[in-house]
Amino acid sequence: MCFLFCIFSNAQNTVSGSVRNENNNKPLAFATVRLSDGKTVIVDVDGKFTIENTKGLDHFSVSYSGFETVSVPLEPGKKFYTVKLREKATEISELIIGGNPAPGIVKKAIEKKYYNDPKRRLASFQFKTYNKLIVTANPDSISGKIDSVFLYEKIGSRLLKLDSSDYKFKKIIQKQHLYQTEKVSEFRFNQKEGLKETIIAARMAGFKQPIYEYISLKLQSFSDYNNRIQLFENKYISPVSDESLKHYNFKILDTVFIGTRKVFMIHFKDKKQSKKAKLEGILYIDKETHAITKSIYRIKSVLDISATTYYTYDKEEDLWFPERQSLKIVKGNKKGDIKILGETIRFSQEDEAENKNPKKKEASDFVYILSESKNSEVEFNVPVQIRHRYVGIEIREEAISRNEHFWVPYRKDSLDVRSIVTYSALDSLVTKERYEQKIQLGRKVINGFFPLGPVDMDLRYLIKYNNYEGFRFGAGGVTNDRFSKFMRLEGYGAYGLKDKAFKYSLGTATRLGKFSNTWIGVSYTDDVQEIASTSFEVDKRKFRLYDPRPLNLTTFFSHQTWKGYVESRLIPKTESVWQLSHSYIDPKFGYFFDVGDKILSSFRITMATASLQWNPFSVYMQTPNGRIETEKGYPKFTFQFSQTLPGVLQNDVDFGKLDFRAEYEKKYLDGQKTSLLFQGGFAYGDAPITHLFSIAPNSLDKDAILQRFNISGKNSFETMRFNEFFSDEYAAFHFKHAFRKIKLFNQIKPIPVLVTRMAWGNMQDKGKHSGANFNTLENGYFESGLEVNNIYKGLGLSGFYRYGYYQLPRFDDNISLKLTFVLDLGF
Structure with a gap:
């Protein structure tokens, strides 16, 4: 009872009020309230003020430039005061010399x-x-x-x-x-x-x-x-x-x-x-x-x-x-x-x-x-x-x-x-x-894992679909700190119902440095991969709950790959992967590669790779559990250099690749957002088509618009057909501007997004590649469109149009309609 009485007593000593112009009743922002004990309170932008404790006070005064000062007595029991100030005919001389002195002072x-x-x-x-x-x-x-x-009714x-x-x-x-x-x-x-x-x-x-x-x-x-x-x-x-x-x-x-x-x-x-x-x-x-x-x-x-x-x-x-x-x-x-x-x-x-x-x-x-x-x-x-x-x-x-x-x-x-x-x-x-445990679980799930004791199950491998494997079911995981803070085991297994093949990967790594989160590890993988896909090694651990683009893929190659790697954050504001790999590559679409003295239908590649993500404008926090990017700064840059090693472990081809990516994003206070992405790559030497660039096409080769209807990718070309273009050097630019939400109904709040994409590419020697028919991009590829995202429960629609040199003869062949999905977890 005494505790409640103290709170009640303190509350009674709090008063509030507003300060207004006597002539027009408009609030006087930032007027000065001086208390009888000498302290001051500044009125806010709406003319409101609060005096937290009036104990020992008998009055307060309010002053404002160009207005007469008013003294207000504090009355017992009164909780709100409306103070109206009258304009003065003249202001103090210090304020009127030279007109408005404020800009000069600033x-x-x-x-x-x-x-x-x-x-x-x-x-x-x-x-x-x-x-x-x-x-x-x-x-x-x-x-x-x-x-x-x-409830009010007709009868009462x-x-x-x-x-x-x-x-x-x-x-x-x-x-x-x-x-x-x-x-x-x-x-x-x-x-x-x-x-x-x-x-x-x-x-x-x-x-x-x-x-x-x-x-x-x-x-x-x-x-x-x-x-x-x-x-x-x-x-x-x-x-x-x-x-x-x-x-x-x-x-x-x-x-x-x-x-x-x-x-x-x-x-x-x-x-x-x-x-x-x-x-x-x-x-x-x-x-x-x-x-x-x-x-x-x-x-x-x-x-x-x-x-x-x-x-x-x-x-x-x-x-x-x-x-x-x-x-x-x-x-x-x-x-x-x-x-x-x-x-x-x-x-x-x-x-x-x-x-x-x-x-x-x-x-x-x-x-x-x-x-x-x-x-x-x-x-x-x-x-x-x-x-x-x-x-x-x-x-x-x-x-x-x-x-x-x-x-x-x-x-x-x-x-x-x-x-x-x-x-x-x-x-x-x-x-x-158990909120703490629930938050820890949420952290794991957002990053693509579900904890099961000392093992975090990897959600990426549960189920996938593409036109080569059909439905692909699997399971995988990695050990967590409950197993060991200095060693990890990881792996997965998967089975495709259409190709009737089992895929798997096994690996282990040891932690060398806690502050830099440096690990050294080895792995073996037997799996399939999309041809000519640009893959940055530093992205491998990034989780996406869904990736709709591979649904319609048909061209893959199988690979059996040994890797030895070091991943680290030792270089300031970076994540990096340094690895040596040896792979046996077997294309699954009747491909032949002419390297001059022989024609290869399959080949071995021994390659050294350095991959680095650099975020120079981001702010990082080092916690006892690791490093966190607390403030994302833009632009961000990703570099990757790969080079085969001739004569090492029966390497069959000699080539190198340089990949680059720059990302920029600007969020506005009114909810709008602009995103820019530039990505480019250059391959030199005898690079097979499996390791060239296709710049993420995402459209089926069908006649009718509705037959090509599928799901939009994140940064894919929505009007470009699968396997339509391949390049050994390319540059692509993506522009997106998301406007504010448009509230139509409680559950329907669409977000319109303007999108423009363009790409240029080249192929030095197209004749080396047999079994694959494709074009090149010397004259530039262009598409623009509108996404209307989050129409209902994250679902939306998009429409894109293809134009420029590679525009198709039939008008409707250049149109692509897609379903969009934006996952909003409220974080």
Whole structure:
């Protein structure tokens, strides 16, 4: 009872309100609320404010540039205040000299940012940061009543049920938060290696082993001086970037003191009113140094995000350095639930108290996310060593096992009762419901495995279909850490019902390095493979739940292959495979290859291959379980070089191959996405058709459009016939632009996607290849079309048209209609 009374008492000390223009009743964004104890609160972009604790206060005053200041007495029991300000006839002289001085002040801040930016000014620095993130709600915002739900009929109404959800929710939220995480990080910076975060303690309510991806979420940028600032995984043009004066309108609101230093309050707002997610806020700029002393950012779209960075002044260095940060997220001004931390969370803005017809809100509508960080142990210009600088975030082995005594010095305040209860309640709930095990299972399944004790069953081998093997059933797997952390066994077996042949593979590998995840292994495979398919060795472990393109394939070759390989992430921001293989190749379609002194129908190939995926703009996190790509950066590059070894293990052919791929993707704040893919290859020497390039055709050689109807591939040419073109050198370009979802009905939300593809190719000596009729691509191949994805349950339709030099004589032969399928697991 005492616990509930304390919560109730604190809730009663919270008041809120709005600030408006007396003449037109419009909200006055970012007005200043000064409390009688000297503290200040900044009104948000909608003119709203909250005073968390009024204990000991008797009044507050509200001021805004160009308006008369109003003093408001606090009345017992009053919870909401509407404050209306009257415009002044004149403004203070400092603000009217030269018209609007704000752009000039910001221009000086931009000119001096190289001096004021700690990452440019200081040779090195280091500090520790305590961060706490909670998902919670204010109990006082929730009525907690048990509602009666009636059905209204012609003859009256009848009671259907008693709705106690708000009542139950308030009971829960009075005792605990919905979710909570804490971490302590050590940040180190020097001019040579840059800034790196090392997490030395991490705690996630309910989990013995935290979900590392969520601990690494980039909520706010460390510095306001970057040309792009980051807010909740999205990037925006900084108000002090080199181009900010083109993008923002600036207005001076006030001059205030932070400590003993006088600063300008400058409001900025995006000039493009049509933008869906506009950055708006306030910069506090030091009058003498023109350094940022405080920043407030606001994004109001599907999410309503408020972020504040507070700086502290170091007199010895004459430098403002970040001291603490806060970020709050509620539901914005658009419909839709938001998926955060793997769950769908409902957010809502609070309606103003004076709204005459407020929409009734459920208790969960008041949920918000709050992240707060506090820096400590700050040191400037001391020797700083940074290990593994290419890993942006590193989590120490002991981080997840810190005891309670470790946390105490870093917390700004000791944990309150609600936070303590949150840990115990969620620890119990997660253990009872086995959420941690379910998440681990989900991780495995997303990557194509299903754990069965010490073995992870590989889902790629269960069932497949193509025109050569027919239905192919199989099973495979690889041992996991429960078997050994330093050794693995892997393999599969499969049987094709049409070719009546058994295929299999066996392999083993030993781990050489944990940090670089380096393995050395050997394997033997007896299987079939599509001819002229471009295959990067670094892609072999990537899982696709479905791959529709092989359904109509008919041309394969069988191979018996021995491999010795090393796979590693030792080179910064890369994955690489280095291997030596020996294969016996037997084409299954009556093929003959002329190598000058002999004609081969089958052949042996001994080959050395180096395959490397390089992601220079991605951000990686090293966890006790391995390395994770936490922020995908583009472009990404893949290189592969292969060379046969004449005279080694009876090698029959002498050739080499170079393959290259570049990927780029840009996501827009309004939900649109642009994707670009460039891929090319070059084969030299005596390369058989099995090892040339066909650039992924995906159309049947049929007369009628509906006879060619099948399923679209990811990056395949939808109007190109199977085996129509082969090349020993080629270049292909794919362009896709996905527009926003179009909501037609609750279950029907199609996504239109414009697609254009083009390719060029060549064949140096087409006469070497017998038994296969094909064309070459010297004159360029072109197709364009429209995909309408996710019409219903991930299913959609697409249409493509073939044009240019290789356009077919009949109009409808150039048209391809396909079924599309986009798997959305909600992650």
